[in-house]
Amino acid sequence: MSKKHNKAQKLIDSSKKYPLDEAIKLLKKTSYARFDETVEIHFNLQETGLKGEVSLPHGIGKELRVVVADDKVLDKIEQGTIDFDVLIASPSFMPRLVKFAKVLGPKGLMPNPKTGTISDKPEEAAKKFKGGALRYKSEAKYPLLHQAVGKLSFADKNLIENIESLMNAVGVKNIKNAYLSATMSPSIQLSIVGSS
Structure with missing residues (x-):
């Protein structure tokens, strides 16, 4: 591990579970990368096979390229x-x-x-996906879910709203524990009210 990573790790109490707002502030404080890192949440779940769809209110900082299948798209795929x-x-x-x-x-x-x-209405479905809807799916063999929830440059409030939307979609009762991290940061364990 690099000196910067070790220095960031020392700022985090690994025995503590942080409230979401505090964890986001700490995540931003421990960031040392020179680019806008992706913020990810990692859930240990009660069971495998959990999947679904959620619309994050502030997107994830990446514009999805959504297309409706037509002859032109088929020609491109064929090529x-x-x-x-x-x-x-x-x-x-x-x-x-x-x-x-x-x-x-x-x-x-x-x-x-x-x-x-x-x-039956592909144009409406395309609008939904362009509007920030994303699919989540736990790992096939393990009860783990990893999901990007935004960029480090997002306002704290926006990250909190995205994370809460995902937690509500997954179901807080299905989450054993959760960790927040950025692309190059140490992870921070979250305290989750209502989880088992």
Whole structure:
């Protein structure tokens, strides 16, 4: 570990669980990177297989590239160009996407009703995703969930609102413990009211 990381680690009491507002202030204080770090939250959950969708009020600081499947998009995929983060399709368009399942599936881009990317109204679904909706999913074999919740440059209030939105979507009762970190910072354990 670097000297800067060790110095930052000394500012954090690893035996303490910090309230969310205090943890965010401490996270900003221990940041030493020269770029706008991504703030992440890590949950130890009660069980595996937890997934869902949440709309963070302030986004995560990254603009999602959302497209609705059409002939133009299919041509691009066929040529090997994937210039989107979310692909939305109508149920009637799905048979035409099947031949691209081996390309889109492993990247998590194949439209799926469980993730809300297959919709009778694809334009409305696209607006929802562009508006800050994101999918979360725990690890397959372990009850862990890692999710970006914003950038270190966000106002404390905005980070708190994003984190609380995610916690409410996951369900506080499903969270054993939570840790907050930035791209290059030590993690800070959070005290969560109502968790088991």
